[in-house]
Amino acid sequence: MSIVSEFKEFAVKGNVVDMAVGIIIGGAFGTIVKSLVEDVIMPPIGLAMGGVDFSALQVVLKDASTNDAGEAVAAVAIKYGVFLNNVLSFLIVAFAVFMLVKSINKLKKKEVAAPPADPTTKECSACFSTIHIKATRCPNCTTELKAA
Numbered sequence: 001m002s003i004v005s006e007f008k009e010f011a012v013k014g015n016v017v018d019m020a021v022g023i024i025i026g027g028a029f030g031t032i033v034k035s036l037v038e039d040v041i042m043p044p045i046g047l048a049m050g051g052v053d054f055s056a057l058q059v060v061l062k063d064a065s066t067n068d069a070g071e072a073v074a075a076v077a078i079k080y081g082v083f084l085n086n087v088l089s090f091l092i093v094a095f096a097v098f099m100l101v102k103s104i105n106k107l108k109k110k111e112v113a114a115p116p117a118d119p120t121t122k123e124c125s126a127c128f129s130t131i132h133i134k135a136t137r138c139p140n141c142t143t144e145l146k147a148a
């Protein structure tokens with residue numbers, strides 16, 4: 001089998017398309033949640049806490065400086081504000097996925113819980129044709145049957 005046809009089979013047969021859709025939607029969803037946290041949720045919280053910009057919260061370990069050669073050296077800092085934003089983003093995504101899985105499981109459970117339909121036919125004991133469940137005489141071979 002050539003590599004091309006092998007790849008074609010892989011791409012068409014497997015869940016590659018489903019997977020690709022999931023990854024693309026997931027990526028877009030992640031961007032939306034990130035924006036929701038950074039642009040919608042955190043600014044009012046920061047304002048309520050006295051005008052704190054969460055993405056700017058950091059502990060500076062070493063100030064920005066210039067080295068002996070005159071080149072700028074970036075400050076070393078623990079950016080826990082950005083980290084908090086990302087943690088909140090993750091919690092929102094995790095909660096959304098949890099709700100999704102929960103509702104899917106609920107639907108699945110409903111499907112399983114549906115009782116199997118009562119049989120409406122039976123097999124004639126003499127000619128083995130399928131006849132109505134309440135028949136006392138087979139319409140095909142006229143054998144008298146015990147009521148089921």
Ligand SMILES: [Zn+2]
Pocket residue numbers: 124125126127128129138139140141142143
């Ligand atoms: Zn019969």
